[in-house]
Amino acid sequence: MRIEFTLNGEARAVEVAGTTPLLWVLRESLELSGTKFGCGRALCGACTVHVDGTAVRACSYPVRYVAGKQVRTIEGLERDAVGRAVVGAWIDLDVVQCGWCQPGQCMAAAALLSADASPDDATIDGAMSGNLCRCGTYPRIRAAIHRAAATLRGEDGR
Amino acid sequence: MSAPSTRRDFLAGSLLSGGGLVLGLAFGDRARAASFFPGAAVDFVPHAFLRVAPDGTITFLAKHDEMGQGIHTGLAMTVCEELEVDVDAIRVVPAPADPAFAHSTYGIQVTGGSTSTWTSFDQVRGAGATARAMLVAAAAERWGVDVAACEARDGAVHRTDGSGSATYGELAEAAARQPVPADVPLKDRAQFTRIGKPTPRIDSASKVRGTAVFSLDQRVSGMLTAMVARSPYFGGALKSVDDAAAKAVPGVKAVVRVPSGVAVVADGFWAAFAGREALVTEWEPGEGTRMDTERLRAEFVEKSRSPGLPARSDGDPEGALARAGRTLEAVYEVPYQAHAPMEPLSCMVTLRDDGGAEVVTGSQMLGGDHPAVAGRLGVDPSKVTFRNSYLGGGFGRRANPGSDFTLEAVEVALAARSLGAPIKTVWTREDDLRGGWYRPMFVDAMAAGLDGGEVVAWRHRVVGQSIIEGTPFAPLLIQNGIDATSVEGAADMPYAIPNLGVELHTVALPVPVQWWRSVGHSNTAFAKESFLDECAEALGRDPCELRRALLADHPRLLRVLNLAAEKAGWDTPPPAGVGRGVAVHESFKGFAAHVVEASIEDGRPRVRRIVCAIDCGPVVNPDQVESQLQGAAIFALSATLGSQITFRDGRVVESNFHDFQVVRMHEAPVVEVHIVDSTDEMGGIGEVGVPGIAPAVCSALRAAGGPRVRRLPVGNQLA
Ligand code: FES
Numbered sequence: 001m002r003i004e005f006t007l008n009g010e011a012r013a014v015e016v017a018g019t020t021p022l023l024w025v026l027r028e029s030l031e032l033s034g035t036k037f038g039c040g041r042a043l044c045g046a047c048t049v050h051v052d053g054t055a056v057r058a059c060s061y062p063v064r065y066v067a068g069k070q071v072r073t074i075e076g077l078e079r080d081a082v083g084r085a086v087v088g089a090w091i092d093l094d095v096v097q098c099g100w101c102q103p104g105q106c107m108a109a110a111a112l113l114s115a116d117a118s119p120d121d122a123t124i125d126g127a128m129s130g131n132l133c134r135c136g137t138y139p140r141i142r143a144a145i146h147r148a149a150a151t152l153r154g155e156d157g158r
Numbered sequence: 159m160s161a162p163s164t165r166r167d168f169l170a171g172s173l174l175s176g177g178g179l180v181l182g183l184a185f186g187d188r189a190r191a192a193s194f195f196p197g198a199a200v201d202f203v204p205h206a207f208l209r210v211a212p213d214g215t216i217t218f219l220a221k222h223d224e225m226g227q228g229i230h231t232g233l234a235m236t237v238c239e240e241l242e243v244d245v246d247a248i249r250v251v252p253a254p255a256d257p258a259f260a261h262s263t264y265g266i267q268v269t270g271g272s273t274s275t276w277t278s279f280d281q282v283r284g285a286g287a288t289a290r291a292m293l294v295a296a297a298a299e300r301w302g303v304d305v306a307a308c309e310a311r312d313g314a315v316h317r318t319d320g321s322g323s324a325t326y327g328e329l330a331e332a333a334a335r336q337p338v339p340a341d342v343p344l345k346d347r348a349q350f351t352r353i354g355k356p357t358p359r360i361d362s363a364s365k366v367r368g369t370a371v372f373s374l375d376q377r378v379s380g381m382l383t384a385m386v387a388r389s390p391y392f393g394g395a396l397k398s399v400d401d402a403a404a405k406a407v408p409g410v411k412a413v414v415r416v417p418s419g420v421a422v423v424a425d426g427f428w429a430a431f432a433g434r435e436a437l438v439t440e441w442e443p444g445e446g447t448r449m450d451t452e453r454l455r456a457e458f459v460e461k462s463r464s465p466g467l468p469a470r471s472d473g474d475p476e477g478a479l480a481r482a483g484r485t486l487e488a489v490y491e492v493p494y495q496a497h498a499p500m501e502p503l504s505c506m507v508t509l510r511d512d513g514g515a516e517v518v519t520g521s522q523m524l525g526g527d528h529p530a531v532a533g534r535l536g537v538d539p540s541k542v543t544f545r546n547s548y549l550g551g552g553f554g555r556r557a558n559p560g561s562d563f564t565l566e567a568v569e570v571a572l573a574a575r576s577l578g579a580p581i582k583t584v585w586t587r588e589d590d591l592r593g594g595w596y597r598p599m600f601v602d603a604m605a606a607g608l609d610g611g612e613v614v615a616w617r618h619r620v621v622g623q624s625i626i627e628g629t630p631f632a633p634l635l636i637q638n639g640i641d642a643t644s645v646e647g648a649a650d651m652p653y654a655i656p657n658l659g660v661e662l663h664t665v666a667l668p669v670p671v672q673w674w675r676s677v678g679h680s681n682t683a684f685a686k687e688s689f690l691d692e693c694a695e696a697l698g699r700d701p702c703e704l705r706r707a708l709l710a711d712h713p714r715l716l717r718v719l720n721l722a723a724e725k726a727g728w729d730t731p732p733p734a735g736v737g738r739g740v741a742v743h744e745s746f747k748g749f750a751a752h753v754v755e756a757s758i759e760d761g762r763p764r765v766r767r768i769v770c771a772i773d774c775g776p777v778v779n780p781d782q783v784e785s786q787l788q789g790a791a792i793f794a795l796s797a798t799l800g801s802q803i804t805f806r807d808g809r810v811v812e813s814n815f816h817d818f819q820v821v822r823m824h825e826a827p828v829v830e831v832h833i834v835d836s837t838d839e840m841g842g843i844g845e846v847g848v849p850g851i852a853p854a855v856c857s858a859l860r861a862a863g864g865p866r867v868r869r870l871p872v873g874n875q876l877a
Pocket residue numbers: 036037038039040041042043044045046047048057058059060
């Protein structure tokens with residue numbers, strides 16, 4: 001079926017089976033491979049994207065449900081201040097190790113910071129516990145979320 | 159004491175000549191070196207590692223694979239230190255498969271054993287220094303001055319009298335005509351301006367922004383995707399397959415038989431997945447029925463009651479145990495463990511008309527995969543090219559001794575050759591967790607004799623599968639029936655106990671096993687350090703004090719132990735309800751100590767704080783040492799608390815991250831890392847932070863009032 005939606009601010013249309021997970025449409029049909037595959041069962045968060053501002057698991061999200069909606073992926077994250085703060089903090093603190101989980105981590109963190117400008121550690125735990133990092137970068141992810149929040153509040157965060 | 163031959167000794171002993179050969183290859187043949195840099199005809203390519211183009215672009219080929227450990231940044235810092243150029247002014251590209259990029263001591267191209275930094279340090283510095291010397295010589299010639307009147311700095315050669323300078327790009331063509339100097343002096347440590355300083359990773363921005371290319375992200379036009387249905391039984395075989403429904407799935411191009419099972423080749427991941435779901439297969443379990451965790455546990459424990467092959471015998475362990483005033487015995491167990499790198503495995507193969515192939519992959523061991531593919535295709539290795547990617551985690555899995563996922567992808571490409579397309583064979587998480595090549599399951603039977611407030615006898619019996627048996631490494635690493643990796647960390651244990659025996663029972667089972675971050679140490683350190691704590695408890699001695707007393711002759715272990723204990727506040731009481739546990743262990747030429755604070759809440763373990771100290775000798779990038787130690791702690795914590803691979807009726811029980819439970823954000827403790835300012839021998843880092851976690855956590859839980867956990871993972875044993 002033909003599905004039209006907005007992807008990172010641009011109108012897009014794809015011709016695919018509506019049950020295909022959004023992840024494979026992004027990665028293969030649209031050649032945006034920043035969104036990663038880690039489990040395929042909504043268990044790891046590697047595939048996190050935003051649909052109408054909400055973080056969803058693209059691996060388990062049939063593409064037909066994005067018809068008419070706004071989809072944002074890591075490739076479009078820096079289009080707003082929250083996204084820029086997140087990416088900036090991640091780079092500044094050298095959060096990444098292998099990096100495979102990190103686009104998903106950033107998408108989850110940006111969704112969190114859009115909803116709560118000053119999350120405490122318990123809030124971070126709640127929002128981020130669906131995003132696995134096998135390399136164990138959690139301490140730096142936590143620090144980077146605090147750093148991004150500080151940046152967004154206009155503090156230098158250091 | 160018999161020094162066991164571990165992986166690193168194997169290289170040292172057997173392949174020293176390889177080291178010279180490597181240098182010879184990498185430095186000797188400039189025409190060949192230039193072939194690694196397409197289009198480099200007029201550029202300056204002093205050797206296999208570096209190319210300076212006239213436009214000033216400097217390309218560095220990284221011989222070690224970047225799987226998260228920051229080695230591309232570390233190697234770049236190392237070459238830049240001598241080349242006198244900033245890290246962000248060079249481009250780092252993964253090396254192609256070629257003996258020029260062989261591991262400096264293992265002799266083949268591989269990344270593993272926590273060896274990348276220390277084994278390549280002098281070689282890569284030499285690469286930078288050689289290039290710098292030739293650039294300086296070219297500048298001196300241009301200006302008609304002595305090289306002493308020229309100085310390399312910030313990507314340019316400057317006249318020391320300030321009268322001029324030329325960039326490396328401007329000098330590239332002239333430098334290419336200089337002879338390669340035989341012996342270039344390297345800097346003293348005191349002269350370092352880049353090595354030793356916390357330095358940002360070169361791959362952070364691209365990985366955060368999703369533009370870094372991993373194996374699964376690789377695509378070429380016309381590419382197809384394959385998924386393989388494999389036997390659910392290790393050692394099983396295909397009995398029947400009905401592929402009619404699979405072939406009817408839109409996008410499925412072919413269903414083909416391969417040695418490992420049935421491959422569905424399709425237009426994209428989702429079609430391949432749907433096609434494989436539609437396959438109807440029946441499997442003959444064969445030997446696979448032997449795999450049943452509860453049965454194996456009983457078998458292993460039974461075996462551990464009788465003496466194994468001796469791996470070490472100091473004094474008279476059996477006599478001393480018999481004579482001791484008091485003896486302690488305990489059995490420790492660890493399960494099969496999957497690596498579960500976050501990026502599932504994949505490998506793309508394009509068959510060439512000349513019988514060769516192009517392989518695009520994410521491998522830790524091109525030096526094994528390259529000849530394996532050439533061998534399977536029956537062609538000279540020159541007809542097989544490899545392109546490596548960033549690795550979305552490795553932990554050992556991508557250095558497969560049988561090149562399993564690489565060769566399987568070749569089999570798929572061969573079986574589906576008539577499609578005439580590049581084929582990327584991909585794995586799902588279920589395939590990964592159920593695909594074997596695990597860290598083996600082990601039982602460690604411990605016994606100690608206590609007398610006069612001291613540990614006077616110690617016996618450590620290891621029961622488990624050999625990782626090395628059946629691999630090309632066997633002749634070197636298995637001696638007198640002892641696989642050195644099965645007893646590493648036990649046979650070389652440092653504690654001064656006069657009567658000390660280490661024995662091994664090697665068990666043969668159909669499941670393939672492999673090195674998993676820290677290899678044998680992931681098991682032996684758990685048993686050794688936990689049991690030493692049991693001895694301390696029985697003797698009424700402080701666990702740190704007992705270790706200090708037994709490590710008098712091991713200054714580097716003592717130093718990390720004291721540092722971790724001090725930073726953790728070992729001598730001050732922990733918060734109410736919190737217990738502290740300690741572990742200290744040497745592995746991969748690195749020395750680590752951990753102090754863990756944990757509590758038990760509603761019958762569940764809660765690890766609150768991990769303090770680690772490491773001595774890995776001189777450090778290249780302290781920020782990445784910290785990062786590796788944090789990551790190692792959390793990786794190890796997953797295996798300590800929740801993750802395991804178990805078998806029931808011949809099949810793997812776990813399938814994905816709901817039942818293979820790894821640590822998540824809310825369970826991740828604070829991890830404090832302290833690096834010893836050490837001028838001792840350089841050693842490993844990436845694996846060194848793993849072995850101490852399990853015993854320190856279990857001792858902390860014990861100190862918090864829980865039982866002594868002797869079987870990993872802790873799971874719900876505290877409930
Ligand atoms: S791949 Fe979607 S949650 Fe894991």
